[in-house]
Amino acid sequence: MNQDWNSRTKLVHGGIRRSQYNEMSEALFLTQGFVYDTAEQAEARFLKAGPDEFIYARYGNPTVAMFEERIAMLEGAEDAFACASGMAAVQGALMALVKAGDHVVASRALFGSCLFILENILPKFGVEVTLVDGANLEQWRAAVRSDTRLVFFESMSNPTLEVIDIEAVSEIAHRVGAVVVSDNVFSTPIYSNAISQGADIVTYSATKHIDGQGRVLGGVILGTREVIRGTIEPFMKHTGGALSPFNAWVLLKGLETMDLRVRAQTATALELARVLEGHPALSRVIYPGLPSHPQYELAQRQLGAGGTVLSFEIAGGRAAAFAFLNALKIATISNNLGDAKTIATPPAFTTHQRLPEDQKAALGITPGLIRLSCGLEDPADLIADMKQALEAAQACR
Numbered sequence: 001m002n003q004d005w006n007s008r009t010k011l012v013h014g015g016i017r018r019s020q021y022n023e024m025s026e027a028l029f030l031t032q033g034f035v036y037d038t039a040e041q042a043e044a045r046f047l048k049a050g051p052d053e054f055i056y057a058r059y060g061n062p063t064v065a066m067f068e069e070r071i072a073m074l075e076g077a078e079d080a081f082a083c084a085s086g087m088a089a090v091q092g093a094l095m096a097l098v099k100a101g102d103h104v105v106a107s108r109a110l111f112g113s114c115l116f117i118l119e120n121i122l123p124k125f126g127v128e129v130t131l132v133d134g135a136n137l138e139q140w141r142a143a144v145r146s147d148t149r150l151v152f153f154e155s156m157s158n159p160t161l162e163v164i165d166i167e168a169v170s171e172i173a174h175r176v177g178a179v180v181v182s183d184n185v186f187s188t189p190i191y192s193n194a195i196s197q198g199a200d201i202v203t204y205s206a207t208k209h210i211d212g213q214g215r216v217l218g219g220v221i222l223g224t225r226e227v228i229r230g231t232i233e234p235f236m237k238h239t240g241g242a243l244s245p246f247n248a249w250v251l252l253k254g255l256e257t258m259d260l261r262v263r264a265q266t267a268t269a270l271e272l273a274r275v276l277e278g279h280p281a282l283s284r285v286i287y288p289g290l291p292s293h294p295q296y297e298l299a300q301r302q303l304g305a306g307g308t309v310l311s312f313e314i315a316g317g318r319a320a321a322f323a324f325l326n327a328l329k330i331a332t333i334s335n336n337l338g339d340a341k342t343i344a345t346p347p348a349f350t351t352h353q354r355l356p357e358d359q360k361a362a363l364g365i366t367p368g369l370i371r372l373s374c375g376l377e378d379p380a381d382l383i384a385d386m387k388q389a390l391e392a393a394q395a396c397r
């Protein structure tokens with residue numbers, strides 16, 4: 001496989017394993033097991049399986065291997081382990097890399113389930129966790145210690161789109177020998193350069209942009225061959241977080257079109273952010289691709305784009321936000337992101353509902369906040385939809 005290919009070529013041809021039939025489209029090996037020609041072969045395979053030798057689908061499967069190789073090529077990682085969901089990936093990366101007595105530092109602005117692992121699960125096993133304001137490098141510097149084994153952040157946070165300086169935080173972490181794990185969902189695999197910027201491990205929820213059409217759950221952990229095969233794989237294959245071959249096949253086909261989709265969705269997000277900024281029904285528009293974003297320069301340097309999601313705050317709180325959502329005719333009310341369909345989410349009442357009020361306030365998750373994941377509809381139709389729904393929001397103030 002040619003590592004010199006450009007991204008779009010990798011996304012179409014990377015990782016292909018053709019069967020004896022020379023099929024055009026990648027084969028779906030919907031099998032949990034594999035047959036050995038002889039007892040000796042079974043013995044040899046259990047002793048050491050080669051890269052294209054399979055034993056059991058919880059360990060690996062040819063369709064899953066195609067997905068792993070393709071996404072690893074795109075990310076510029078040596079290897080990847082595919083997981084049942086984004087949370088299986090985050091959980092696997094964290095649990096496999098730390099042990100009792102270790103210290104972990106993480107940014108506070110996180111997806112709810114990531115926060116649950118850090119606040120509720122890791123401490124149960126004797127891991128101490130310190131949470132910091134991820135945009136504040138002073139706080140990272142003050143929090144890392146000689147026993148800090150791992151640093152975790154979402155490189156762009158949900159839902160307030162705060163950008164973490166991967167290079168700077170990695171340098172702080174590496175000074176004490178800590179491993180850097182970046183949950184890169186909001187940055188998207190298209191704009192990510194996290195590994196060359198210093199991250200040791202990158203995780204994705206493949207449920208988001210990689211599928212991109214709202215069909216399946218999946219996740220992936222990317223890193224060096226040594227860490228993926230030496231540390232991550234033993235943990236994942238014995239704890240059962242494997243990606244199903246069927247989902248791997250859906251995700252593999254998703255990768256073929258991901259570049260086109262994510263770039264189109266990002267262009268739409270930028271267009272909507274520009275149109276909505278300053279709208280009288282809104283008190284705030286948050287989009288890292290707008291010069292008004294406090295980390296615009298960092299987002300440009302790190303990603304070269306603002307991503308597929310924007311957030312905005314509707315003046316008038318819950319009533320106005322709900323009037324807006326209920327008036328939408330194209331955008332759907334849901335909680336996924338990266339989908340072909342535009343999705344509007346009120347985080348304070350859905351994904352972040354259980355967060356204590358003071359923490360919501362500290363993170364800027366106000367009652368009027370809407371997270372908008374831009375889809376593949378015509379941007380002019382989306383702009384018209386937003387405008388008419390914002391009128392409904394203004395009418396109820």
Ligand SMILES: *Cc1c(COP(=O)(O)O)cnc(C)c1O
Pocket residue numbers: 085086087088090111113114154158183185186205206207208217218219
């Ligand atoms: C969605 C998401 C996850 C979890 O992914 P699942 O596939 O739903 O398990 C983790 N981190 C971030 C930032 C996400 O957006």
